[in-house]
Amino acid sequence: MTTIPxxxxxxxxxxxxxxxxxxxxxxxxxxxxxxxxxxxKTAADYYAAGRSFSGTQNGFAIAGDYLSAASFLGICGxxxxxxxxGFLYSIxxxxxxxxxxxxxxxxxxxxxxxxxADVLSFRLKQRPVRMAAALTTLAxxxxxxxxxMSGAGGLVSLLLGIDDKLGQSLVIAIVGVLMIxxxxxxxxxxTTWVQIVKAVLLIAGAVAMTVWVLALHGFxxxxxxxxxxxxxxxxxxxxxPGLQYGANPLDFLSLGMALVLGTAGLPHVLxxxxxxxxxxxxxxxxxxxxWLIGGFYLLTLVLGYGAGALxxxxxxxAAPGGVNSAAPLLAQALGGSLLMGFISAVAFATILxxxxxxxxxxxxxxxxxxxxxxxxxxxxxxxxxxxxxxRRTVIVIGILAIIGGIGAQGQNIAFLVALAFxxxxxxxxxxxxxxLFWKRFNTxxxxxSMYGGLIAAIGLIVISPxxxxxxxxxxxxxxxxxxxxxxxxxISIPLGFLLGWIGTVTARTAESRALAAEMEVRSLTxxxxxxxxxx
Amino acid sequence: MTDPTxxxxxxxxxxxxxxxxxxxxxxxxxxxxxxxxxxxxxxLWYFVYVLLAAFATDFMSQRVWGDITIGLLMGLGQFVTTFxxxxxxxxxxxxxLDPIAAEIRDELEKAEARS
Numbered sequence: 001m002t003t004i005p006x007x008x009x010x011x012x013x014x015x016x017x018x019x020x021x022x023x024x025x026x027x028x029x030x031x032x033x034x035x036x037x038x039x040x041k042t043a044a045d046y047y048a049a050g051r052s053f054s055g056t057q058n059g060f061a062i063a064g065d066y067l068s069a070a071s072f073l074g075i076c077g078x079x080x081x082x083x084x085x086g087f088l089y090s091i092x093x094x095x096x097x098x099x100x101x102x103x104x105x106x107x108x109x110x111x112x113x114x115x116x117a118d119v120l121s122f123r124l125k126q127r128p129v130r131m132a133a134a135l136t137t138l139a140x141x142x143x144x145x146x147x148x149m150s151g152a153g154g155l156v157s158l159l160l161g162i163d164d165k166l167g168q169s170l171v172i173a174i175v176g177v178l179m180i181x182x183x184x185x186x187x188x189x190x191t192t193w194v195q196i197v198k199a200v201l202l203i204a205g206a207v208a209m210t211v212w213v214l215a216l217h218g219f220x221x222x223x224x225x226x227x228x229x230x231x232x233x234x235x236x237x238x239x240x241p242g243l244q245y246g247a248n249p250l251d252f253l254s255l256g257m258a259l260v261l262g263t264a265g266l267p268h269v270l271x272x273x274x275x276x277x278x279x280x281x282x283x284x285x286x287x288x289x290x291w292l293i294g295g296f297y298l299l300t301l302v303l304g305y306g307a308g309a310l311x312x313x314x315x316x317x318a319a320p321g322g323v324n325s326a327a328p329l330l331a332q333a334l335g336g337s338l339l340m341g342f343i344s345a346v347a348f349a350t351i352l353x354x355x356x357x358x359x360x361x362x363x364x365x366x367x368x369x370x371x372x373x374x375x376x377x378x379x380x381x382x383x384x385x386x387x388x389x390x391r392r393t394v395i396v397i398g399i400l401a402i403i404g405g406i407g408a409q410g411q412n413i414a415f416l417v418a419l420a421f422x423x424x425x426x427x428x429x430x431x432x433x434x435x436l437f438w439k440r441f442n443t444x445x446x447x448x449s450m451y452g453g454l455i456a457a458i459g460l461i462v463i464s465p466x467x468x469x470x471x472x473x474x475x476x477x478x479x480x481x482x483x484x485x486x487x488x489x490x491i492s493i494p495l496g497f498l499l500g501w502i503g504t505v506t507a508r509t510a511e512s513r514a515l516a517a518e519m520e521v522r523s524l525t526x527x528x529x530x531x532x533x534x535x
Numbered sequence: 536m537t538d539p540t541x542x543x544x545x546x547x548x549x550x551x552x553x554x555x556x557x558x559x560x561x562x563x564x565x566x567x568x569x570x571x572x573x574x575x576x577x578x579l580w581y582f583v584y585v586l587l588a589a590f591a592t593d594f595m596s597q598r599v600w601g602d603i604t605i606g607l608l609m610g611l612g613q614f615v616t617t618f619x620x621x622x623x624x625x626x627x628x629x630x631x632l633d634p635i636a637a638e639i640r641d642e643l644e645k646a647e648a649r650s
Contacts, residue, residue: 084595084606088588091613095581098620102570106628225602239604240596241588249589256585260578283628290621294614517554524562525640 014337015161021345026178029197029349033182033190040187043383044530046390047114047364048274049189051530055281057196059288062272064195066093066263066289067202067296068144068354069151069324070417073347075297076330077323079304081313083228083238085245086304088252090297092259097293099264099429101286106279107436107523108270113530115361116270117369120431123515125443127374132450134369136427137267139454140420141362142404144268145355145397147416149175149405152351154321154413155344163320169406175348176402179355183363183394191356192275198353201346203292205331206299209343212334213306224302227309238308251485255418258489262421265428268361279526306330324413355401363393418487419461426453426492430500436523438504442511445504453496460488547650548643562635569627577620584609 040046053061071093078086112118117133152175153168162168182190217224229236237243245252263269273282307316307326310333319325331343367390372378408416430449434441460483461467467474469481522528553559588595588606595606 084588084604084610087607087610088585091581091584091610095577095613095617098577098617099574101621102574102624222601222603229602236602237596239598239602240592240606242592242596245589246592252589253585256582256589260581280633283625287621287625290617294617298614514550518550520563521550521553521559521639521643524559524566525636525643527640527643 014341017337017341018160018344021341022348025201025345025349026352029182029194032193032197033186036189036193037186040189043114043368043387045189046187046387047271047360047368048530049187049192051275051277052189053192053275053281055276055284056288057192058272058276058281058285059292060199061192061195061275062269062285062289063292063296064197064199064202064353065268065272065357066293067199067350068417069148069155069347069351070413071297072202072206072300072350073151073155073324073327074413074417075300076304076307077316077326078244079301080307080311080316080326080330081323082244083232083234083305083308084241085243087301088241088245088256089259090300092256093263094290094294094297096260096263097286097290099261100269101283101290103436104264104270104432105273105282105286108432109273109276109279109282110526110529111436111519111523112274114271114274114368115365116267116428116432117365117373120435120446121373122435123511123519124435124441124446126378129443129446129450130369130373132447133428133431134365134374136423136450136454137365137369138362139458140265140267140424140428141358141365141397142400143416143420143423144266145358145362145401146404146408147413147420148351148355148358149401150408150416151324151413152348153405153409154324155347155351165409168409172405172409173402175352175355176398176405178352179359179401180395180398182352182356183359183398184391188275188360191353191360192272194349194356195353198346198349199292202350203296203299205343205346206296206303209306209327209331209334209339210299210302213302213310213330216310221302224305224309228305231309231312233314238305248485250490251487254485254487254490257493258418258422258425258487261425261429261489261493263424265424265432266421267365267424267428268357271361271364272357274530277531279529303327303330310334359394359397359401362397363390366390366393419457422461422487422489422492423454423457425489426457426496427451428453429493430496434500434504435519439516439520440504441500442504442507442509444507444509445500445502448503449496449500452499453492456492456495457488460485460492464488548646553639553643558635559639562632562639565635566632569624569631573620573624577616580616581613584613 039050044050075086075089078089108119111122116137117130120133121129149172153172162171182194217227225239228238232238234243276282276285307330311329316323316326316329319329328340328343332340367386371389372386427450430453431446434445463480463483464486465473465481466486469479470476595604597605599605599608
């Protein structure tokens with residue numbers, strides 16, 4: 001095979017070309033963002049893009065929001081090196097969308113306005129429930145942001161040929177500043193357009209590479225797998241599960257739970273449902289998202305094994321950027337530095353778009369839930385003042401994300417994302433499902449479930465091997481790793497559900513029956529839901 | 536209402552009566568009769584798959600033909616069931632749920648306009 005010289009060649013690349021392509025992307029999207037921002041007047045414009053997107057557009061934006069650097073670079077790399085075990089990630093990420101489609105999306109759209117807390121506090125006591133929901137939202141967004149920002153730094157070493165810490169920190173700062181600019185100017189509308197453009201580019205790039213890889217193997221998946229097996233030091237072990245998780249199957253079960261139950265609790269995904277005018281459009285957007293995301297993950301299967309076959313797992317692991325470099329290296333092997341430049345720019349765009357979506361979600365949650373409804377108690381609520389607070393929050397979150405991203409450099413992206421999913425599944429999903437489907441559910445149940453799930457998920461991570469106790473851990477110097485699993489989901493998710501149930505049955509105070517009836521009627525019929533804003 | 540963000544209940548609609556009405560309860564039953572069994576099915580099938588991948592690696596690594604393994608086929612099967620359930624739900628919701636929901640919503644809007 002000719003893979004070895006190809007791989008050696010692959011490490012050479014053209015930073016100037018990469019920067020030029022990335023610069024072009026920034027220029028085009030910035031132009032779109034400025035155009036889109038002309039109509040940003042009210043809070044509904046800023047947070048929910050005036051509810052003016054169609055289901056199809058929103059479906060692309062959801063795909064753009066969801067297919068983060070962890071999905072694209074992380075899964076391709078995991079499949080290239082560990083084969084089948086990388087594929088397991090994609091399945092969890094995709095099947096999770098059925099929870100969103102069947103149980104959450106439409107009813108959420110019908111009962112909420114801007115944030116997840118709108119739905120959770122609909123029929124319960126406003127302040128404690130909103131506060132808890134806002135804190136879990138901020139926690140999930142923060143870990144997800146850290147993952148994306150540290151991913152940005154790691155990518156740079158490969159894509160732009162910058163591998164010193166200062167250069168990487170500078171790039172993280174640039175990504176952060178660009179994101180602040182996008183979100184400040186464009187609000188939800190600008191952010192959505194960036195995500196749509198990015199989704200189209202990412203999927204187009206992946207389709208082109210997949211067709212190319214298959215063409216090189218006579219359009220025969222089996223031939224591709226044979227070549228990948230020949231080139232892997234693990235031989236045909238890459239065709240079955242066990243390479244990555246064989247040593248600890250319980251850990252894998254825990255991860256699987258977090259992945260499938262996390263998506264429907266991710267606040268930045270939930271917030272996207274408010275950008276469409278009706279529940280029917282929300283349904284349509286999830287359907288589009290499922291087709292796009294599912295199709296994309298099928299492509300990553302070919303791309304991952306293709307990178308294993310054409311570049312080789314050893315060359316990928318040895319490249320700067322390590323596992324995450326599989327997709328760009330495959331692009332290099334196929335189409336030279338032009339294609340690699342394009343794929344690299346798409347990877348940057350991916351990080352930028354996801355980070356912008358997270359930032360606007362966190363800012364909306366702080367301004368709408370904590371500032372307007374908890375601090376100001378919803379009294380004389382002034383939407384213009386609220387948007388002003390949201391904009392300031394964007395700047396604060398941007399700065400925190402830059403600092404956190406610089407601090408988290410070199411951390412495992414997949415671990416941080418899996419942690420965000422575990423928190424979302426433990427702290428958010430139980431309360432969302434209980435509020436939508438269980439009339440007796442009450443404030444105590446909601447508060448216990450949200451804080452309990454949040455504390456359990458974060459606490460278990462702190463005493464897990466990913467935080468301390470070995471060389472790869474976040475803090476290798478100390479050893480407080482008494483919990484044996486990398487992902488807390490298997491304990492913290494059932495705990496979140498259990499606490500919600502115990503809290504509910506032990507509370508003596510009854511909640512308003514009228515509000516419970518109102519929520520149920522509105523969630524199913526869409527009566528009283530906010531319509532699109534006319535301009 | 537003291538709460539400005541959730542809908543205003545001052546529109547003079549007796550939600551408890553609507554909630555308890557035969558037609559609304561029928562809609563609720565119809566929706567749940569589809570989504571609950573479907574959710575139970577796909578979660579069960581997903582966890583069976585995850586458990587097999589975690590604990591029965593030898594079984595999942597068996598080749599069916601060429602380099603295509605049972606694990607790969609089951610994984611692709613997860614994609615297929617996800618797509619099929621999605622289409623089934625959309626068709627069910629469009630045909631069965633939407634007309635009843637729209638009817639109740641129209642009546643509520645008329646009642647609101649009268650009050």
